[in-house]
Amino acid sequence: MLKTRHDRTLTLRLLCDVIDSAVRSRVREGTWNLSHPSRWTENMLLGRGHAAGADGAPAAPGLDLDSIDLLAAAGRVNECFHLHESGIEDHLLGAATIGAWTDIVLRGLEVYDDRVSFLTSGSTGTPKVVTHEAELLDQEADELARRFAGRMRVVSLVPANHLFGYLFTVLLPAKLGVGVLDARQMGAGALSRELRATDLIVSIPAMWEYLLTSVRTFPGCAGVSSTSPLKPALHAGLVASGLGSIMEVYGSTETGGIGVRLSPGDAYTLHPFWERAGDDAIVRVRADGRRESPTELMDHVSWEGDRALRVLSRRDRAVKVAGINVFPSRVEEILRQHQGVREVRVRLMRAEEGDRLKAFVVPSDEVTDREALRAAIDEYAATMLSSHERPRAWTIGDALPTNAMGKSADW
Numbered sequence: 001m002l003k004t005r006h007d008r009t010l011t012l013r014l015l016c017d018v019i020d021s022a023v024r025s026r027v028r029e030g031t032w033n034l035s036h037p038s039r040w041t042e043n044m045l046l047g048r049g050h051a052a053g054a055d056g057a058p059a060a061p062g063l064d065l066d067s068i069d070l071l072a073a074a075g076r077v078n079e080c081f082h083l084h085e086s087g088i089e090d091h092l093l094g095a096a097t098i099g100a101w102t103d104i105v106l107r108g109l110e111v112y113d114d115r116v117s118f119l120t121s122g123s124t125g126t127p128k129v130v131t132h133e134a135e136l137l138d139q140e141a142d143e144l145a146r147r148f149a150g151r152m153r154v155v156s157l158v159p160a161n162h163l164f165g166y167l168f169t170v171l172l173p174a175k176l177g178v179g180v181l182d183a184r185q186m187g188a189g190a191l192s193r194e195l196r197a198t199d200l201i202v203s204i205p206a207m208w209e210y211l212l213t214s215v216r217t218f219p220g221c222a223g224v225s226s227t228s229p230l231k232p233a234l235h236a237g238l239v240a241s242g243l244g245s246i247m248e249v250y251g252s253t254e255t256g257g258i259g260v261r262l263s264p265g266d267a268y269t270l271h272p273f274w275e276r277a278g279d280d281a282i283v284r285v286r287a288d289g290r291r292e293s294p295t296e297l298m299d300h301v302s303w304e305g306d307r308a309l310r311v312l313s314r315r316d317r318a319v320k321v322a323g324i325n326v327f328p329s330r331v332e333e334i335l336r337q338h339q340g341v342r343e344v345r346v347r348l349m350r351a352e353e354g355d356r357l358k359a360f361v362v363p364s365d366e367v368t369d370r371e372a373l374r375a376a377i378d379e380y381a382a383t384m385l386s387s388h389e390r391p392r393a394w395t396i397g398d399a400l401p402t403n404a405m406g407k408s409a410d411w
Helices: 008-024 067-081 089-094 098-111 134-147 163-176 188-194 205-214 232-240 328-335 370-384
Strands: 115-119 129-133 153-156 179-182 199-203 222-225 245-252 256-261 268-270 274-276 281-284 299-303 308-314 319-321 324-326 341-348 357-363 393-396
Touching: 008 067, 008 098, 008 163, 008 179, 067 089, 067 098, 067 115, 089 098, 115 134, 115 163, 129 134, 134 163, 134 256, 153 163, 163 179, 163 199, 163 256, 188 205, 199 205, 205 222, 205 232, 232 245, 268 274, 319 341, 324 328, 328 341, 328 357, 328 370, 357 370, 370 393
Parallel strands: 153 179, 153 199, 199 222, 222 245, 357 393
Antiparallel strands: 115 129, 245 256, 256 268, 268 308, 274 281, 299 308, 319 324, 341 357
16 A cells, blocks of 8 residues: 555645546647646635535635536546546546545555556657556665655645656655655746745756756756756756756656666666566566566667666657558658758648648748648658558748647657
8 A cells, every 4th residue: 555645735736637638638628717726725626616615705716617628537536547447437526626636546445556547648649547556666766765865845846647757746745754845847946036046846848948948057956867868068067056866767658767866977877676588678666675577668779787778769669550560760761851841740641630641741841831831742752652652741930849848749
């Protein structure tokens, strides 16, 4: 039983991020106009038509979710916390406030907290549900608590409903017995004044870039980063600006943390609970010594002995187009050769869109007519690619789409 998950404040924070993610995933961009979930309170009303108090006035501005939004949010909350295992998932739809949902989640965790589920980032396709045993998450949190012993506060710049955020901003502070400062909506000036030498800042590369140019100085606090590698110049700039250390975590939603490093030039050192299993796989060792089945690494790697690895490249993942294996990475490589293309992302259409490839193109600086570019690259693709490889839908924008964790997102 993972009792560290039962802290009310940490559970509330995770719950708000889960609700926000569930609703954002099903509404059009720009139509979700609520405040950031870091500013939600327990007395906020969830749905339309809910009232608090005898006069019918709400106690706080509500989320104003319609019935479909509420179902989506309740479904995601149930999925994350496994409330169906305790038999109280139906209570969510009868509760009016975020605080009431927090009560239900905590009651459910008292009965069953053996597993917790997350959605992948969707960087390689449609997000999928990944379920983790609480025992294994607890083992990883113990290792993180050992590494960050003495840190007096976690400063979070990531959502808690992704595994990286959950481990570092829910489980780790619970293990250390310290508070969390949710700084996602803080301005650079306010954050600069707030930082302390004993803080641990949890962020992602894109946000570290912002912190380096906006916060500028760090009073010796530690940092941790994940989702993609830090550029050497960024790492050097952060250390030169006073960051005492910054640990990069290598892993995935499916595996959790695999290894860590303290410099971009270093290899990743495996966490103590992972062991090498050949060239392409690792084995998880439980706290009691039992070994799990081998886990295939998501990247091509080179090993330095049995305890350290360097990431070479992601494994190509073929998709099927009309029964034919197609490699989006190959299509991207060819499209980048067009003079009007600065960057491109290719993936398989969602089921409701069709069954062919689609492409998101960032034009080069010389392009002034985007519609002309669309026609030109479509013609180029027809010449350079097979029928199965040729994208059938083109989106042109200023930057490749990313999600809240800074990873590639669908469009």
